[in-house]
Amino acid sequence: MKVELVTVDEADKSVLMNLIQFYLYDFSEIRDLALTPHGAFTYRYLDPYFTETAREADFITVDGHLAGFALTRGDVDDDGSWNVAEFFVARGHRRRGVARESARLLFTRRPGVWTLSVDHNNQQAAALWRSVISTVAVGTVAETDRCPPDAAVASTRFRFRVVGQPPRTGGAGESAE
Template sequence: MTLARVDVELAAVAEADKPVLANVLQLYQYDFSEIRELDLTPHGTFTYRYLDPYFTEPGREAYFITVDRTLGGFALLRGDVDDDGSWNVAEFFVVRRHRRRGVGRRAARLLFARHPGEWTLSFDRNNAPAESLWRSVVAEAATGAITETERPPPIAGTRLRFTVSAS
């Protein structure tokens, strides 16, 4: 595998491309099926109940992550979680072919740059790659204190709150 530097960009998901996002969400949920014990439906798919609000509710944003102009993942952002102007990384995914090449790190920095100010995000306790990514990229991007709170079971994890300044 070559680890040559790749070109990472964000592209807002148009409503017409919602089915494309739904397809990639299946891959994301397949990865998460190990972390959260998700089961397949009898149709052989995973159910994701939260897609439509990204196209109907204000304060939601959906992006494809492109890698050398091909589809390489996605990010879903919510501005309505804490109701205080902060943005939340609700879902974040890089396809396996492009992992460990800095794609997640660069995509996260591009997201933060879109909305300087307060951010929150969470990762599950048993999702080591996500914990490592977010601790590392937040330490790089944040100015000031990073507040950490624990999320209790059934989905035990950690929530980070931090500030990103305009560059």
């Protein structure tokens, strides 16, 4: 299984928005997300991924087929660290190592400090991220709980440092799982 990150070009913005609809649909189980009268979820942050240099959008592919996406951004308020803003693997690709491998690729291609937050109601994501972070982080991993009114939702924020790693044996982007 070959997992890769592929930069989303502006011409494929509508494909990314389609995937974001599936992501928000999944999130509607744990957050109060309402459909618009047009039967879609609202995502207000898409355009900046195509206009701001400190934001990156990637498709996750498996053997050349679309499997999800990752949205990352530079946290200028947080000493230049990178942040996983949104991360999604389609249901048909879950529990096969796709999320783990694509996250590893995401982190190791941009060594330095990373942050991400996980909603307290999303225990599966928390377990995934703790597991992935334990394999790529060097040094201390800081976990900080945030709750309203200091945060929009109750969540745990992870902060950790990553160093670049050579590709795994067996070919770049191939999962050992």
